[in-house]
Amino acid sequence: MIDQLDILLRKLITSSVAGFASDDQVRFQPPDDDWRTYVKTLSVGGQPANALNLYLVDLRENRKLRSNEKVRSVQNGDVSETPAPRRLDCHYLISAWSPADVTPAIEPTLDEHAALYLVAATLSQSDPLVATAIYAPGPVPPTFPPDFATAELPIALVPPEGFIKLAEFWGTMGEKHRWKPVVYLIVTIPILPVGRLVGPVVTTSFTEILATDAPGSGEALLQIGGTVFDTQAPPQPVPGAWVELLTMAGVRLQLVNTDATGRFTFIRLAAGPYQLRASRAGLGVFTRNVTLPSPTGEYDLQL
Template identity: 30%
Template sequence: MFQDLDATLMAMLSASAAPSEVRAADVSFDTPDKAFNPTQTTLDLFLYDVQENRELRDQAPLVDRTDDGFVTRHRPLRVDCTYLVTAWSTQSAGLKAAEEHRLLGLVLLWLSRFEVVDEPFLRGDLTMPPQLYKLPVSVAQMKEGQGMGQFWTALGVPPRPAFSLTVTIGLLPFDEAVHEPAAKTIEIKPARSDAPTLCGRVLDTTLAPLPGTPVTVVENGAATTADRLGNFTFKDLAFGSYTLLVRIAGRPDLRTPVQYTARSQIHDVIVPAP
């Protein structure tokens, strides 16, 4: 995944519209430590920080319509990938600093043109499947409280001119999809606040009614039998927490806890398949 982002950034830097000096420079993604010693003019993009962007987190599932229902999927994880961009010259003395500064300025201006990564630049897994969201680009925006002094100290090299480049990509931690059938019928059940009843239907997993099924309120022993449409009703119950007990011959007892209130009077019971 990250290697595909590297390839995407390389495509951006080698685009025909990019400054000629940027296109001519070699592009590296190595760590700029003591061992880093390029033999030609080089732009180095070192990926040093990967964090979830919590501001962009969205827990709501993705729902896509199909011919026979819906498909529900997890949303991608939004991840900030931050690079340290440096320029490296093979010149000496003042010429070295001049070339590095010029090249660094040119690439900074070029990358700052992009609010998001244009689709033609995307490579590898960033294209298949297509990214759900555009990939935002942030240039020269250090995170609050983040300094580079300790960074260069850890690498054991003198500090040098650099800027940060952050691209936010979407990653799919879960690839499974849940297929849900489309609703074929909609049933509206009325409930009255002045004459409340604890009611519902006894259904199997296909939502077909189970007529003649005995239903009992465990807390007070009130019992009834589901009618031909699977309906059951209990009157004269105080609002509160109850347990509905359903007994079907040859199957384990099914106990369903319900919270019976003026706004929650209807409680269907789904009987698992044997």
């Protein structure tokens, strides 16, 4: 995910910041002696070119955005439970570099400062970062997970406290290092969780009621559940559908609505034959005969 954020930032800069149209001008390696050598030899279209270094200097969990909620989904009869994603703050130090040497007529620092301003202006106008918007009208790279491609990624741009270890940072980048101003950028991304398989959907449960002093007085009651689907490929759950439980003679016994996941439940039923009827405006009516308890435990309906 972090590498995809790198790609997204590079795309934003190369498509929006004047003078940095080449991917070769936006790199993520440490701004050390090797980087300085790279800048000196960089050319675009046969001409020397300025460069931007986006160095990921730190990672921190954003605990203010942590949630303990879990989302359950049903697919192919199995229930998956996915925790809400945690959030990761990615701290970048963005520095601008010119390959030109200082002479009485050339002051490359001015070019570097101009580049920093353009980067800050572009980022300030792109908050939050959204991959589909940055790549529009073209598609996002196929390696981007769908949840990342459409996510709104908030940013903190040059926060007032700054990067407090900036002097220490530049001190580790080589003996001939020089202090450079940076655009300090923090991008918050989700840590996309992996769904945990909880188990198959329970469609039938049994309750037996009896008097302790009368062994032959037992009565078994059933609770059944199913899902109403439409006829799309693949079928999708239908929320808000009416589902009736009828006798074989067509007498209504119970009437319920499907929930947001298309599920319905009927309770306190005796074993035997019944009819299930589902309906919803625009989707028609579907009736199915069932015998309780079903040997397969399946009571789904399709409109």
